[in-house]
Amino acid sequence: MRMYLLSDNDDTLMGMRMSGVEGVVIHQEHEVREKLKELMQQDDIAVILMTSTLLNLVRETVYDIKLNCPKPLIIEIPDRHGNGQTKDSISKYVKDAIGVEMK
Known part of the structure; x- marks a missing residue:
């Protein structure tokens, strides 16, 4: 099983490549949707x-x-x-998925 990175900048991609994670730098909404669709089809x-x-x-x-x-x-x-918003997005995901609000 593999990990794959979708990044908007070269610095993040370079750092992840050093740890063995493949990825791509993209910027447009349609590129993100296309790449997600492609990755969803890959079983590995x-x-x-x-x-x-x-x-x-x-x-x-x-x-x-x-x-x-x-x-x-x-x-x-x-x-x-x-940007520090990652915690908020995780909290929203948990609330949406199981109805529990994290503080």
């Missing part, structure tokens, strides 16, 4: 890492995948600017 992709910037472009699509598909696991990672 277990985890998709996405920078916060890209996840924000397709948030509803990602939540739909998380709630309705057993794999891959999609994980939001902070972008290089460290």
